[in-house]
Amino acid sequence: FVIGIYIIRKNFKNKKKTLTYIEDAVMLTAYCKKVSEIYLGFQPSAIKVEVSFVYNNLPFLKESTANVFGGKKGYLGTYKKYANREVKILYSPKYGEIFILKD
Numbered sequence: 367f368v369i370g371i372y373i374i375r376k377n378f379k380n381k382k383k384t385l386t387y388i389e390d391a392v393m394l395t396a397y398c399k400k401v402s403e404i405y406l407g408f409q410p411s412a413i414k415v416e417v418s419f420v421y422n423n424l425p426f427l428k429e430s431t432a433n434v435f436g437g438k439k440g441y442l443g444t445y446k447k448y449a450n451r452e453v454k455i456l457y458s459p460k461y462g463e464i465f466i467l468k469d
Contacts, residue, residue, distance in 0.1 A: 387463045391456040394419050398466065400449035401429065404441055412441035415449055417464055421457060428464050 396419035403413045430440045456465040
């Protein structure tokens with residue numbers, strides 16, 4: 367029961383943050399590049415990515431910062447489908463946050 371409440375509360379906080387970030391977000395095309403890959407024993411491999419894009423004629427380069435239970439900061443297995451190719455992103459200039467959009 368306690369775990370369920372924790373998950374619901376965490377999900378609510380994440381949704382609230384996301385809605386704040388996308389208030390001023392702009393859609394851009396960016397290049398997502400694989401930086402490194404790790405293997406954590408029994409878990410599938412995970413990668414860290416770097417997203418490069420241009421906004422207002424200024425180049426930006428951001429590394430992944432996702433953090434999941436049992437993994438290292440910035441490494442996710444789901445980044446594999448976006449690595450080493452062009453992707454659509456939402457960029458919030460006010461908060462400096464990036465959201466990679468699904469295909």
